Amino acid sequence: MQTRITRMLGIRHPIVQGGMQWVGRAELASAVSNAGALGILTALTQPDPEALHREILRCREMTDQPFGVNLTILPTLRPVPYDEYVEAIVGSGVRIVETAGRNPEPFMPRLKGAGITVIHKCTSVRHALKAEALGCDIVSVDGFECAGHPGEDDVSNLILLPLAARRLRIPFLASGGFADGRGLAAALALGADGINMGTRFLVTQEAPVHMNVKQRMVTASERDTALIFRTLRNTSRVFRNSVAQQVLEIESRPGDTDFEEIAPLVKGTRGRDLFATGDLDSGVWSAGMAMGLIDDIPTCDELVSRIVAEAEAIIRERLSALSEP
Numbered sequence: 494m495q496t497r498i499t500r501m502l503g504i505r506h507p508i509v510q511g512g513m514q515w516v517g518r519a520e521l522a523s524a525v526s527n528a529g530a531l532g533i534l535t536a537l538t539q540p541d542p543e544a545l546h547r548e549i550l551r552c553r554e555m556t557d558q559p560f561g562v563n564l565t566i567l568p569t570l571r572p573v574p575y576d577e578y579v580e581a582i583v584g585s586g587v588r589i590v591e592t593a594g595r596n597p598e599p600f601m602p603r604l605k606g607a608g609i610t611v612i613h614k615c616t617s618v619r620h621a622l623k624a625e626a627l628g629c630d631i632v633s634v635d636g637f638e639c640a641g642h643p644g645e646d647d648v649s650n651l652i653l654l655p656l657a658a659r660r661l662r663i664p665f666l667a668s669g670g671f672a673d674g675r676g677l678a679a680a681l682a683l684g685a686d687g688i689n690m691g692t693r694f695l696v697t698q699e700a701p702v703h704m705n706v707k708q709r710m711v712t713a714s715e716r717d718t719a720l721i722f723r724t725l726r727n728t729s730r731v732f733r734n735s736v737a738q739q740v741l742e743i744e745s746r747p748g749d750t751d752f753e754e755i756a757p758l759v760k761g762t763r764g765r766d767l768f769a770t771g772d773l774d775s776g777v778w779s780a781g782m783a784m785g786l787i788d789d790i791p792t793c794d795e796l797v798s799r800i801v802a803e804a805e806a807i808i809r810e811r812l813s814a815l816s817e818p
């Protein structure tokens with residue numbers, strides 16, 4: 494299944510791994526890339542730019558296939574030296590970068606000057622058009638179903654993706670809610686050149702996350718996510734555990750939400766520890782509605798092969814048959 498995006502990225506299947514904080518490490522990114530999709534390391538998972546440089550080298554030892562690095566620019570508890578992370582990425586010879594969260598303009602001259610293919614992840618068509626105008630090569634269009642930060646427009650992918658297809662000239666990935674071959678076939682039909690999957694890749698053998706988290710996500714349904722930080726206009730879709738419920742309770746009180754009250758509950762280091770220990774109520778973690786479609790913990794290779802085979806069968810047997818005389 495070759496598309497503009499498989500050709501641009503040099504990958505065998507039109508599937509890209511979502512840039513997940515604390516999850517996008519060499520173990521997962523290399524397994525995804527070895528499966529013929531595009532693995533993604535997340536820059537801010539590493540404590541500093543030097544550690545990111547080492548992680549990129551480690552990933553390169555684990556795969557000879559292309560992989561990318563995600564750089565997310567969103568509010569953080571501690572200031573992030575973004576320019577230094579960009580230098581670590583460029584200096585490590587990475588060929589593909591996914592920017593997310595905010596306008597990538599400040600980093601574009603450095604990234605494009607180094608010949609890097611830039612994918613910008615965004616949650617609206619207007620931001621996708623802006624990314625196209627800035628010279629991004631691909632956009633990843635993230636619908637309301639997605640894990641993490643879906644933006645504030647609340648437009649789901651059945652509307653967002655065809656709108657993107659009508660307006661964009663550069664190719665785009667469909668992101669948010671994708672977990673199976675039906676989703677891949679639908680995304681291609683809606684005009685995308687591939688899919689981006691985070692939650693589905695988190696629930697794989699190779700994801701460096703405690704088995705308790707994966708098993709809980711297998712038993713969870715599409716109704717088990719919560720939207721926190723709505724009152725701060727930094728909405729984030731997370732697993733609906735007791736900590737998420739506490740945050741929602743604080744946000745439901747009259748008056749402005751004081752982030753200082755929420756910060757100790759949601760800080761990323763608690764999420765990192767939750768993934769390491771498997772203590773499911775020790776913090777919050779990003780999870781998408783795609784959980785409803787997940788009922789096993791395959792290897793990345795099994796998962797990618799299955800999704801592509803399912804999508805091909807749907808296109809060949811079901812959709813083509815509908816148009817036969």
Ligand code: NAD
Nearest residue numbers: 514565567568569570571640641642725727759760761779
């Ligand atoms: P962190 O510990 O710095 O912050 C924890 C959470 O609080 C994050 O969601 C952050 O956006 C939010 N936050 C921080 N300061 C805030 C403020 N002043 N007002 C409102 N919200 C605030 O974050 P981390 O877990 O170390 O993650 C590092 C970065 O990766 C953050 O920018 C985070 O948003 C981002 N991230 C993105 C996704 C995604 O879906 N794209 C998922 C997880 C994390």
